[in-house]
Amino acid sequence: MADIAEIEGLIRTALPGSEVSVEDMAGGDHLYAHVRAPQFTGLPLIEQHRLVNGAVDHLLGPGRPIHALKIKTEATQ
Amino acid sequence: MIITEDEIRQEVLNSIAQNRVMLFMKGTPEMPRCGFSMQTVACLKDTGAEFAAMDILPDPRIRQLLSEHSGWPSIPQLFVDGQLVGGSDIVLEMFENGELAELLGVEQPELEPEEPATDAQAQSAPMGLENRLQG
Numbered sequence: 001m002a003d004i005a006e007i008e009g010l011i012r013t014a015l016p017g018s019e020v021s022v023e024d025m026a027g028g029d030h031l032y033a034h035v036r037a038p039q040f041t042g043l044p045l046i047e048q049h050r051l052v053n054g055a056v057d058h059l060l061g062p063g064r065p066i067h068a069l070k071i072k073t074e075a076t077q
Numbered sequence: 078m079i080i081t082e083d084e085i086r087q088e089v090l091n092s093i094a095q096n097r098v099m100l101f102m103k104g105t106p107e108m109p110r111c112g113f114s115m116q117t118v119a120c121l122k123d124t125g126a127e128f129a130a131m132d133i134l135p136d137p138r139i140r141q142l143l144s145e146h147s148g149w150p151s152i153p154q155l156f157v158d159g160q161l162v163g164g165s166d167i168v169l170e171m172f173e174n175g176e177l178a179e180l181l182g183v184e185q186p187e188l189e190p191e192e193p194a195t196d197a198q199a200q201s202a203p204m205g206l207e208n209r210l211q212g
Contacts, residue, residue, distance in 0.1 A: 045167045046149075053150065061150060068113075068151070070166055 002029055002065040007056055014055035015039050019076070029067040040075035048073040086142045089131070093146075093156045096129035098181060101143055102153040106130050113165035117153045120172035126181040157181065 004022050011020045011033065018037035025032050033052060040048045052071050053060065060066045093099050098121070104110030106118045106128075121128050133139040133152055144150055147161045155162045157180055162168065171177040178185040 045170065046161055046163045049163065049167060050148070057150075072166070072170075 002031060002059065011035060011052060011055045015051060029065060031066055032070045034072045036074040036076045038076050040073050082138055082142065085136065085138050089139065089143050089146065092129065092131055093159055097158060098126055098128035099156040100128055100130040100153055101133050102130055103134050105132055110134060114153045117155060117165045117168045120168050120177060123186045124178050124181055124183050125186065126183045
């Protein structure tokens with residue numbers, strides 16, 4: 001079971017100025033993160049997702065609190 | 078026959094180098110073993126582009142060595158021209174906005190693989206599928 005508020009906080013810390021919303025899609029370990037951040041501007045999607053994944057890397061994977069993290073990114077000014 | 082880690086690594090790297098569009102997935106394009114892999118295959122098939130695929134399930138070292146190479150933790154992983162494009166979320170997003178067809182050099186298909194839904198609904202379908210396959 002993942003701590004949604006903690007995960008939102010980790011992403012916000014990694015991406016200062018971002019707007020982050022994380023929701024539980026199934027079972028408490030399949031999460032959806034919607035992240036709007038200025039750091040995404042000009043980056044390919046893969047790099048945008050790497051920035052989000054990197055913030056919660058230690059919580060992600062088999063046997064860890066987050067089994068799957070679906071990500072939607074938007075670049076802001 | 079014993080296959081060494083080096084041989085697997087070489088096979089993974091060769092497949093990326095030798096196939097312009099290379100998908101690493103759970104199962105095969107004909108029989109995906111995970112909803113996320115199934116969704117990605119559906120996007121690729123809808124573009125009509127040719128692609129090669131490797132099933133990562135037969136040996137756990139395939140996934141481990143692939144992720145070491147790509148720095149990407151999850152499966153599926155789509156490579157085009159040797160570069161990691163992304164996993165299922167990115168492929169679906171690029172399919173829907175036409176970037177996938179553009180990258181693959183094909184016409185954007187008119188039909189989408191599934192009705193655009195809310196994010197929660199879009200996700201529940203592949204997961205339900207995964208659960209059924211495992212059940």
